[in-house]
Amino acid sequence: MATPAEYYRSLPPVSKTYGVACFMTAAALYLQLYNPSNIELDYGLVIKRFQVWRLITSFFFLGPFSFPFAFRLIIIARYGVGLERGPFDKRTADYVWMLVFGAISLLVMAVVPYLFSPFMGPSVVFMIVYVWSREFPNARINIYGLVSLKGFYLPWAFLGLDLIFGDPLKPDILGMVAGHLYYFLTVLHPLAGGKLMLKTPLWVHKLVSFWGEGTQINSPVERNPHAGVAFRGRSFRLNGRTTTPLQTTQEPFNNQQPAAADGVAFRGRSQRLDGR
Template sequence: MSTPAEYYRSLPPVSKTYGVACLMTTSAYYLQLYDARNIALDYGPVFKSLQVWRLITNFFFLGSFSLPFAVRLIMIAKYGVSLERGPFDKRTADYVWMFIFGAFSLLVIAAVPFFWYPFMGISLVFMIVYVWSREFPNARINIYGVVSLKGFYLPWALLALDLIFGNPIKPDIVGMIAGHLYYFLTVLHPLAGGKFKFKTPLWVHKIVAYWGEGTQINAPVQSNPSAGIVFKGRSHRLGGTQATTKSTAEQNEGNASASSPQPQSQSKGIAFQGKSYRLNG
């Protein structure tokens, strides 16, 4: 069984960063370090007083410490991590773009007064769950050990639970709308032969490359030399000069031994010496 520290280090970067940010935001609120009204989404202060941070900070507050907060954090740890390790494996920039696109879509939807909610982080988490349900429609889900259903119906089951427990269901519905919009543009529309291609912008690839965490297949940019030391290390191991020098030396040594004839008994001894040299040399 792994320790909490080992589990934390094993988490993929995007889900880990977002989950920790939400946990720290709620912890600071619990310690009364700020007023939640100062980070809530309110378009009045955004345009009148230029409090633009509200467009970002509202996504990191999932409520005060409670059972609903724990459930939302578990959603990130379970379904967000599953997406990042599954369909978005080695596609860190695409996964970051899903978060950015989802947040932007939720801000646009929240401009309609009926869909507005002060903290859209709940909707962003529900968007993750919806995308997961479309990527893993046949996965078996067990809810509280009572109901077993397919992954495709998970968002609707969670929506029904929030309705039963008396939690607001508006954030859930808005998150499902944003999730379906993203899934339609990235999966359903291309499969239907649509000409419009919804790709991750180049600037998102640059951010991920500068960040130096995660990987991206066929990334259009190179990692930052100072931030992406991990990538340099991998490149060095694959095509570095040390490996070339070692292979050249072994080849020369093999040619030299092959060109000098030796008795059969000595060749057997040399074979054993060669193995001993490779193991303990």
């Protein structure tokens, strides 16, 4: 059985970062380091007093330490990690863009007074659940050992649980709307013959490359050479041409040799001309 430290290190980068940020936000509230009213979404204060941090901080608040908070954190660890290791495997930038697009969609919906919610974290969590349910519609889910259902119906089951526990349903419904909008634009519409209208922007690829965590197949940007972890996207030859991932080999550092005359680093073991 893996230790907690080993389990933490094994988590994919995006889900781990978001989960830790939500946990630290709740821990800071428990220590009374801030007032929730200072990080909630308030368009009046954003526009009049330029408190733009509210557009970001509201997405990391899942509530104080409680059963609902623990339940949402488990959802990130279970279904967020499942997405990042499954459909978004080696697509870190695409997964980041999914979360960013969901956040932007929720901010746009919050402009409507009836759809406004001061904290968007629960909506992001429910968006993750919805996208997971569409990617794994036939997975068998067991809830508390009492109900067994297919993954497609998981958001509706969680919606029913929130109704039973007396939690507000509006954040959950907003998250489902944001998740369906993303899934429709990236999967359903292209499968129906339409054009893919929601491609991951270049700045997201650059952000992930600069971050140095995760991987992205066929990344349009080079990795950051100063990052602690190599960004393993499409390789770049020194003469400016690209190679596919199948043409790229990685050898131990002590086997690498200086660049050859054609501008491509020789990565194999050197050989003497006399054959020794």
